Amino acid sequence: MGERWCAAVLRVLVLQAAWALAGGQVRYSVAEEAKAGTVVGRLAQDLGLEAGEAEARRLRLVAQGRRASVEVSGASGALLVSSRLDREELCGKSAPCALRLEVLLERPLRVFHVELEVTDINDNAPIFPAARKNLSIAESSLPGSRFPLEGASDADIGANAQLTYTLSPSEHFGLEVKSKDENKIYVVLVITKSLDRETIPVHRLVLTASDGGRPSLTGTMELVISVLDANDNAPQFNQSVYKVKLSENTVPGTVFFQLTATDKDEGINREVYYSFSDAISGKIQDLFKIDEKSGEVRTAGELDFEDTQSYDLEIEARDRGTPPLSGHCRVELEVLDVNDNAPEVRVTSLSVPVAEDASVGTVVALLSVSDRDSGENGRVRCWVWPASPFGLEATFAGSYSLVLREALDRERVSEYEVEVRAEDGGAPALRASRGLRVPVSDVNDNAPAFAQAVYTVLARENNAAGAELARLWARDPDEAGNGRVSYSVWEGGAGGGGWRAASSYVSVDAESGRLWALRPLDYEELQVLQFEVRAVDAGEPPLCGNATVQLFVLDENDNAPALLPPAGSAPEAGGVAAAEAAAAAAGSESGTLWAWAAWGAPAGQVVAKIRAVDADSGYNAWLRYELWEPRGKGPFRVGLYSGEVSTARALDEADGPRQRLLIVVRDHGEPARSATATLSVSLVEAAEAAAAAAAGSSSSSSSVSRSALGVELGPGAASAATNVWLVVAICAVSSLFLLAVVLYGASRWAPRAAVLSGPGPTTLVCASEVGSWSYSQRHSRSLCVADGAAKSDLMVFSPNFPPPPPGPAPKDTQPEPSALLDTVSGNTLLVSHP
DSSP states (O other), X not given: OHHHHHHHHHHHHHHHHHHHHTTSEEEEEEEXXXXXXXXXXXXXXHTXXXXXXXXXXXXXXXXXXXXXXXXXXXXXXXXXXXXXXXXXHHHTTOSSEEEEEEEEETTTTEEEEEEEEEEOOSOOOOBOSOSEEEEEEETTOOTTOEEEEOOXXXXXXXXXXXXXXXXXXXXXXXXXXXXXXXXXXXXXXXXXXXXXXXXXXXXXXXXXXXXXXXXXXXXXXXXXXXXXXXXXXXXXXXXXXXXXEEETTOOTTOEEEEOOEEOOSOGGGGOEEEEEOTTSOHHHHHHEEEOTTTOEEEEOSOOOTTTOSEEEEEEEEEEOSSSOOEEEEEEEEEEEOOOOOOOEEEEEEEOOSEETTOOTTOEEEEEEEEXXXXXXXXXXXXXXESOSSEEEXXXXXXXXXXXXXXXXXXXXXXXXXXXXXXXXXXXXOOEEEEEEEEEEEOOSOOOOEESOSEEEEEEETTOOTTOEEEEOOEEOOSOGGGGOEEEEEEXXXXXXXXXXXXXXXXXXXXXXXXXXXXXXXXXXXXXEEEEEEEEEESSSSOOEEEEEEEEEEEOOSOOOOEEOOOOOOOOSSSOHHHHHHHHHHHHXXXXXXXXXXXXXXXXXXXXXXOOEEOSSOGGGGOEEEEEEESOSXXXXXXXXXXXXXXXXXXXXXXXXXXXXXXXXXXXXXXXOOEEEEEEEEEEEOHHHHHHHHHHHTTOHHHHHXXXXXXXXXXXXXXXXXXXHHHHHHHHHHHHHHHHXXXXXXXXXXXXXXXXXXXXXXXXXXXXXXXXXXXXXXXXXXEEEEEETTEEEEEEEEOOOOOOOOSSOOOSSOOOOOOEEEEEETTBOOOOOOO
């Protein structure tokens, strides 16, 4: 135990000395293919770390880009093999194979360099380029002839890659190995004895390569040596005379005999080529051909029994040897008489093209059918294929008429390929056929048709004159002029009852179908334009098709808000004298609105209400009210969306006898448009305000003069009238809701058109605490209910489409009314039945 301890101490001292001499670099060595977990070295001890210090200071390897296949154990600080080490993969043929690693140590931060050498083991056997090599050597080759061979390779290095070669025993071949240097070895196969193909046609040897490792590894390659023969055998047929029978109607190119000659030689000496002998006449050579490689004998011309009954063919087979050798045979051919004349079909007259409206029975062509044979071989049967729409009618012997059996439709089939077939009564029967191409000429029997019956087009107002709105296209399956379509706006659908002439707004290009605007569109003048576009072809007579176009004009913010005169209401505060003073002031200051309030009025009391409308729709007509002057903390404020002017705090005498308010009304369009209103509020005594309130209940003239000022005063006197209008509005909305439910149920069972159609825009119902966000100046109903400080506006908009044209409604479209229920600032309109 003491000796082991002394040896460990000595090893540490030696490593420390080596560390000092090497300038702080540790070197280890490990054999390749070491198992995972193998300890390469005690890195923590070699770096002079105490037990546990490696884990505390996080001793670890730093990645260098190439996989090192080693790792540092966090617990022991030892350098371990983590994955397979393959020296050939890491370094190839380079020696030595050294991996440079960086070791990082924290607290304090230090970097150490570790060099790991991977040593080679004999783990790769020699490998030849191919497992088998074929050699061809003439049997006339002399002893001593040399044939170079490609050696093997070994991925190892050093002694493990030094190769030696041996050859399996053979009395005809030997092996010669020469070394140019340590890395280059030449392997040569040498003939030691003359070859004889008749004795051994093929030699099979094994070339073995062994490396210098311990234990030694080997690789083998099989050598297949073929001995080439000399040309010493002539081709031979299995018999000298062959007899063949052939019908006279044999088609040219028919193979009727297969020649076969054999040669005992090998290679090129065994290749046989066939030909006619020189004694054969040129006429026979024109009638028959021989494939020089395969030996197939075929007809090249037509045989005729009446001309020649038999032929004698002299055949020669010759090999490719040097010198070439040949063999001969004779083929005796007997010609057999058969039904060799097929029927003939001729067209004597053809009337094409055929109009697609031609009547059944129209003669298209006249045919003549004949057969040069006699008896049954000359009796001909004819028919047409396909069987429709044409048929054959016999006129007299050998003559036929091709007639129309069914009505034609050029749009379905524009051209027919008709085949007239004939068959004689021979055995076997011969057939003939004649093809006819029958084109069908067009007549104007198809009207132009649009892709859809109703087109919906959206266009923004204030568009430029001449702007393209849409492109319409109608298809006419006819051809030429019958299928050439021209477009126009049809005024036939325009009539009384508010319908506008479409030709004053839009036009359509006659050739392209491009729909364009004749002038700028104005949403406030025209929201929807419905018209028809007619497509007419150039046929005779012309046919036409129609399509309905619904042009919806989209609103632009091109109208500024406009102030409205107030609805009639009784004064809320102040007396008769104050009203007369305000009226006089209104007459002297044009454009100023007047109102009054009592000193001491509590915060939140409504003094007046600014009323304005916008001719636009949607967000472009959604108005908001802002107090522009005075800015800061004044005694009054304006409802953002209601326009109500109320006290922001209690009024006192310090606020003066009169307050002048400048109020700006803006819409939500892009860009926003605005209008301004000046409101002059007179402050009076509370006693005078009470007396005016008592007197105002019986004074109607005060209400009339007040309404002329453009201000709707507080909610005290308007509550009763507002409640009546509220009941009327709720009943109207309930009726609209019931109507919408009934129409929705009916639309689920009725066919739907391609787009919504009907005489009017979508009905809009909107309720909100902040007022209406969409306002129609032409058809609107307003209802205000005052209950404390909160106020609600209920806006009901009626359709403003032009009425439909007179006459029966089209069958292919049905109007679909719809309703929109919107929510603003969390308040939703609920409709219930009383």
